Amino acid sequence: MVSRIIPVETFDLVIFGGTGDLARRKILPALFKRFCSGQVPDGSKLIGAARSDLTTQAYRALVAEALLEFVGDIASDAETVRAFCEHVHYVSVDARGETGWSALAAELSPETVRAFYFSVGPGVYSDLARGLERHGLVGPETRIVVEKPFGHDLETAQALNRELAQHFDESQIYRIDHYLGKETVQNLMAVRFGNMLFEPLWNAQYIDHIQITVAETVGVAGRGDYYEKSGAMRDMVQNHLMQLLCLIAMEPPAQFEPDAVRDEKLKVIRALDAVQPHHIVRGQYTAADGAAAYREDVDNPRSKTESFVALKCQVNNWRWAGTPFYLRTGKRLRARDSEITVVFKDTPHSIFGPEAGRHRNELNIQLQPNEGITLNVTIKEPGPGGMRLVDVPLDMSFAEALGPKVQGSSDAYERLIMDVIRGNQTLFMRDDEVEAAWAWTDPIIHGWEARGDVPKPYDAFAHGPDDADLMMRREGREWRGLDK
Numbered sequence: 001m002v003s004r005i006i007p008v009e010t011f012d013l014v015i016f017g018g019t020g021d022l023a024r025r026k027i028l029p030a031l032f033k034r035f036c037s038g039q040v041p042d043g044s045k046l047i048g049a050a051r052s053d054l055t056t057q058a059y060r061a062l063v064a065e066a067l068l069e070f071v072g073d074i075a076s077d078a079e080t081v082r083a084f085c086e087h088v089h090y091v092s093v094d095a096r097g098e099t100g101w102s103a104l105a106a107e108l109s110p111e112t113v114r115a116f117y118f119s120v121g122p123g124v125y126s127d128l129a130r131g132l133e134r135h136g137l138v139g140p141e142t143r144i145v146v147e148k149p150f151g152h153d154l155e156t157a158q159a160l161n162r163e164l165a166q167h168f169d170e171s172q173i174y175r176i177d178h179y180l181g182k183e184t185v186q187n188l189m190a191v192r193f194g195n196m197l198f199e200p201l202w203n204a205q206y207i208d209h210i211q212i213t214v215a216e217t218v219g220v221a222g223r224g225d226y227y228e229k230s231g232a233m234r235d236m237v238q239n240h241l242m243q244l245l246c247l248i249a250m251e252p253p254a255q256f257e258p259d260a261v262r263d264e265k266l267k268v269i270r271a272l273d274a275v276q277p278h279h280i281v282r283g284q285y286t287a288a289d290g291a292a293a294y295r296e297d298v299d300n301p302r303s304k305t306e307s308f309v310a311l312k313c314q315v316n317n318w319r320w321a322g323t324p325f326y327l328r329t330g331k332r333l334r335a336r337d338s339e340i341t342v343v344f345k346d347t348p349h350s351i352f353g354p355e356a357g358r359h360r361n362e363l364n365i366q367l368q369p370n371e372g373i374t375l376n377v378t379i380k381e382p383g384p385g386g387m388r389l390v391d392v393p394l395d396m397s398f399a400e401a402l403g404p405k406v407q408g409s410s411d412a413y414e415r416l417i418m419d420v421i422r423g424n425q426t427l428f429m430r431d432d433e434v435e436a437a438w439a440w441t442d443p444i445i446h447g448w449e450a451r452g453d454v455p456k457p458y459d460a461f462a463h464g465p466d467d468a469d470l471m472m473r474r475e476g477r478e479w480r481g482l483d484k
Contacts, residue, residue: 018048059090181412283308
């Protein structure tokens with residue numbers, strides 16, 4: 001069966017920060033791949049906007065170089081790149097001044113969807129929002145895309161939301177979290193709500209606990225200034241892991257519609273209990289195996305910023321009472337591994353006796369690097385000699401099961417940018433959702449600051465601080481993934 005690609009109407013997309021790293025690495029390659037799939041209609045314009053004094057031809061050359069660097073396999077066809085670049089334009093704009101705004105207005109087409117991607121630091125968001133309205137560029141079909149971080153804490157998030165709300169309706173604001181565009185993340189909803197096999201078991205009666213891990217092998221070199229201000233809690237837990245938790249724990253929405261889905265996610269965040277200090281482990285990587293220590297990467301020998309955090313949290317509602325959720329994320333860990341593991345409870349009574357050992361069903365949802373789903377089930381070990389039990393995986397690698405559909409599937413930015421053009425906010429965070437996430441996160445951060453907690457050291461390319469393992473072992477559990 002050939003998958004159906006939903007067409008889009010002619011649109012204008014302005015990339016503020018169009019010469020920056022995010023535009024070169026992610027946004028422009030995503031647009032090029034959508035162009036190759038026929039989703040950049042004739043008449044659409046892709047307009048780079050930045051302070052650099054470039055001509056459109058010079059910017060097109062920059063775009064072509066970026067495509068060769070980041071999607072060289074499909075950008076090697078010079079004619080296709082040339083055709084794509086016919087849609088590309090450039091305007092020099094001073095976000096905090098008046099220069100370039102009239103030229104930008106002249107480039108935009110009347111009566112089409114106008115999307116403005118704020119691929120800039122969050123300190124410029126307010127200036128851009130004011131500039132767009134001041135120069136008459138905001139209309140009913142205007143959308144803005146803002147990248148995380150959505151504030152540094154609850155207070156700054158609320159201030160940012162108030163500022164954007166002065167110029168745009170909430171329906172026009174797309175807070176992008178690229179994790180929500182991943183194919184397997186969206187499959188969380190398909191697995192939960194599209195399979196009768198799982199939904200009746202998706203509660204505290206049958207599930208012992210749930211683990212969410214987002215591990216990276218890279219350090220923070222080159223991002224030290226940003227990371228010292230954020231740390232793993234602000235950089236990953238408050239947004240990426242929170243979103244995964246919501247999708248795993250939320251109630252079935254009435255329909256797959258933006259506000260219905262986001263209403264249920266919001267309920268999960270508001271049901272989260274405060275995290276107790278002994279259920280939080282912070283870590284900071286040290287030098288090992290040729291890798292520099294965190295403090296060297298950020299050039300701060302006294303840094304107390306965490307590059308790793310693990311915590312246990314509880315969703316205090318009818319479905320999940322008593323079922324813990326364990327979140328873990330970190331830099332310079334043993335493997336690049338993003339996964340969710342749902343660990344089911346023991347059978348209420350084993351007919352095979354204690355010698356059969358302890359066996360549990362586990363559903364593992366692998367987000368990266370190899371997307372797929374594995375369900376561990378218990379069977380008899382082959383051979384004579386009695387009833388010996390063993391756990392085996394029912395393994396579905398998406399690449400193997402779906403073949404070319406996965407190989408050619410769109411990445412997160414492709415999908416999310418096209419959702420912006422279509423006006424579909426399902427996979428984007430709403431203002432109240434962002435503020436609720438900060439309201440839960442802030443007390444955790446304030447707590448360890450007040451206590452003077454110092455991150456536990458762990459070797460680069462290890463599994464994280466030992467205290468994270470001890471936190472699980474105290475409760476008779478262990479982490480899955482990484483080196484397990």
